[in-house]
Amino acid sequence: MITVRRSGASDAPALVALAEQVAREGGGWILTTDSWRSVGEERRYLRAARRHPDACVLVAEVDGQVVARLSLARDPHPASRHVADLGVMVAEHHRHQGIGTRLLEEAVEWARSAGISKLELHVFPWNEPALRLYESFGFEREGYRKEHYARDGGYIDAILMAYRVT
Numbered sequence: 001m002i003t004v005r006r007s008g009a010s011d012a013p014a015l016v017a018l019a020e021q022v023a024r025e026g027g028g029w030i031l032t033t034d035s036w037r038s039v040g041e042e043r044r045y046l047r048a049a050r051r052h053p054d055a056c057v058l059v060a061e062v063d064g065q066v067v068a069r070l071s072l073a074r075d076p077h078p079a080s081r082h083v084a085d086l087g088v089m090v091a092e093h094h095r096h097q098g099i100g101t102r103l104l105e106e107a108v109e110w111a112r113s114a115g116i117s118k119l120e121l122h123v124f125p126w127n128e129p130a131l132r133l134y135e136s137f138g139f140e141r142e143g144y145r146k147e148h149y150a151r152d153g154g155y156i157d158a159i160l161m162a163y164r165v166t
């Protein structure tokens with residue numbers, strides 16, 4: 001059974017392990033390949049996110065084990081406070097079970113309650129599973145960012161996507 005909840009500082013070890021696993025997969029799914037936060041840094045980040053009204057970290061558990069995370073952060077600029085940036089990852093052996101979709105549904109609930117009307121994210125052009133998830137959920141492609149992220153001594157492109165929270 002899948003449960004989704006707000007994360008707390010005690011999730012730090014599980015979330016660092018999850019990020020490291022996904023980074024090691026070799027698909028280049030996420031921006032970080034070798035420099036995720038340490039457990040201590042993650043704990044501080046989660047504590048701060050829990051207290052901050054403009055941030056939210058959700059985790060999904062299966063049989064009491066954390067298998068996925070979704071992070072949201074409101075844009076700090078006064079003219080774009082209605083926008084929040086989103087990132088999501090699901091452990092390899094728990095994909096295609098609707099967990100990513102469940103997390104997005106909860107993210108939309110949080111955004112609505114925080115007065116956020118637009119969610120945005122960047123996705124690498126080769127990340128087909130993520131593109132399918134976002135498009136089937138209702139995200140639209142808003143742009144193509146050329147050489148937007150630094151990686152392996154060069155720069156890589158990203159697709160900008162957004163979802164209207166109604």
Ligand SMILES: CC(C)(COP(=O)(O)OP(=O)(O)OC[C@H]1O[C@@H](n2cnc3c(N)ncnc32)[C@H](O)[C@@H]1OP(=O)(O)O)[C@@H](O)C(=O)NCCC(=O)NCCS
Binds near residue numbers: 096132
């Ligand atoms: C992208 C990612 C988050 C998707 O998570 P997920 O939990 O697999 O997503 P869902 O299960 O909700 O949906 C994904 C697909 O599984 C399908 N699915 C959902 N439930 C299913 C089920 N019970 N059986 C089979 N397929 C199912 C969905 O229909 C969707 O299929 P489609 O891709 O053919 O449209 C996950 O692949 C991941 O973490 N990848 C690595 C990190 C990453 O890329 N993060 C995003 C960075 S931008």
